[in-house]
Amino acid sequence: MPISINSDSGNIFAGGGGADGDVVLRAEDGRDRIRLDAGSGNVWIGGNGADGDIVIFPPGGDNVTLQEATIHLDGGAGNIFAGGNGTDGDLVLRDTNGADRIRLDAGGGNIWLGGNGADGDIVLFADTGDNATLGDATIRLNGQAGDIILQNADGAEDFEVEALCDAAPGTVMVIGEGARLRMCESAYDRRVAGVIAGAGTCRPGIILGRKLGTPNALPIALFGRTFVKVDASHGAVRVGDLLTTSPSPGHAMRADDSARSFGAVIGKALSNLDEGQGLIPALVSLQ
Numbered sequence: 460m461p462i463s464i465n466s467d468s469g470n471i472f473a474g475g476g477g478a479d480g481d482v483v484l485r486a487e488d489g490r491d492r493i494r495l496d497a498g499s500g501n502v503w504i505g506g507n508g509a510d511g512d513i514v515i516f517p518p519g520g521d522n523v524t525l526q527e528a529t530i531h532l533d534g535g536a537g538n539i540f541a542g543g544n545g546t547d548g549d550l551v552l553r554d555t556n557g558a559d560r561i562r563l564d565a566g567g568g569n570i571w572l573g574g575n576g577a578d579g580d581i582v583l584f585a586d587t588g589d590n591a592t593l594g595d596a597t598i599r600l601n602g603q604a605g606d607i608i609l610q611n612a613d614g615a616e617d618f619e620v621e622a623l624c625d626a627a628p629g630t631v632m633v634i635g636e637g638a639r640l641r642m643c644e645s646a647y648d649r650r651v652a653g654v655i656a657g658a659g660t661c662r663p664g665i666i667l668g669r670k671l672g673t674p675n676a677l678p679i680a681l682f683g684r685t686f687v688k689v690d691a692s693h694g695a696v697r698v699g700d701l702l703t704t705s706p707s708p709g710h711a712m713r714a715d716d717s718a719r720s721f722g723a724v725i726g727k728a729l730s731n732l733d734e735g736q737g738l739i740p741a742l743v744s745l746q
Contacts, residue, residue, distance in 0.1 A: 618639075652745075689736065
């Protein structure tokens with residue numbers, strides 16, 4: 460029989476014998492609102508003018524007042540709410556052996572990842588990433604090694620600059636009035652602060668002191684690998700040469716005078732520049 464109602468067990472059986480046993484609940488206007496689809500094993504809720512929510516109550520709930528629910532799957536907004544009303548709304552994901560691997564702990568406000576035989580990583584991708592290839596991740600927190608792996612290179616900090624129009628990436632900056640930064644304009648300037656990050660193929664791996672809405676603020680590379688504007692007319696630059704400020708606005712040059720270099724060194728050149736002006740990679744290390 461495609462439909463059987465067993466009063467002894469209190470069960471209702473539908474389907475079998477070549478027929479799907481679906482249950483369809485409709486609104487007063489005849490539109491489908493809830494469907495139990497035995498053929499595909501799916502539950503369809505909402506649509507046709509109504510959102511499909513699943514609302515679960517604790518034993519003390521009245522099964523009517525939404526605010527008393529401890530779990531609410533909100534089809535209209537696409538949200539999942541868990542907890543409240545005296546209960547923590549935790550989410551625990553386990554492996555096939557039943558070991559906890561991921562726990563969202565609402566009571567403590569914590570996320571617990573890994574353990575029980577597996578490391579817990581957090582892997583972040585840019586919008587061009589495929590969400591699958593680990594080498595394409597821009598940030599990775601490796602629970603096994605205890606490492607934070609950043610794809611980008613230098614460590615930078617936001618500083619206010621005097622004039623944004625003069626502040627292209629790779630520009631060498633010095634401290635000006637009111638602690639605002641400006642382009643260097645003289646040789647061996649001990650007020651050197653760093654290099655505007657983001658030139659060439661290097662991007663900041665970390666930016667400190669970032670406050671949204673701060674006017675004329677730019678990331679200044681303070682350590683690590685970045686590209687810097689260099690003027691070789693003051694002397695050809697070779698790999699490993701110390702770099703300092705130059706008279707050419709916003710450019711570095713080779714530091715030949717050790718006495719004047721103290722406190723004015725930007726870092727070391729990582730590439731050669733025989734003549735003219737250009738961008739070269741450098742290891743920023745103020746000294």
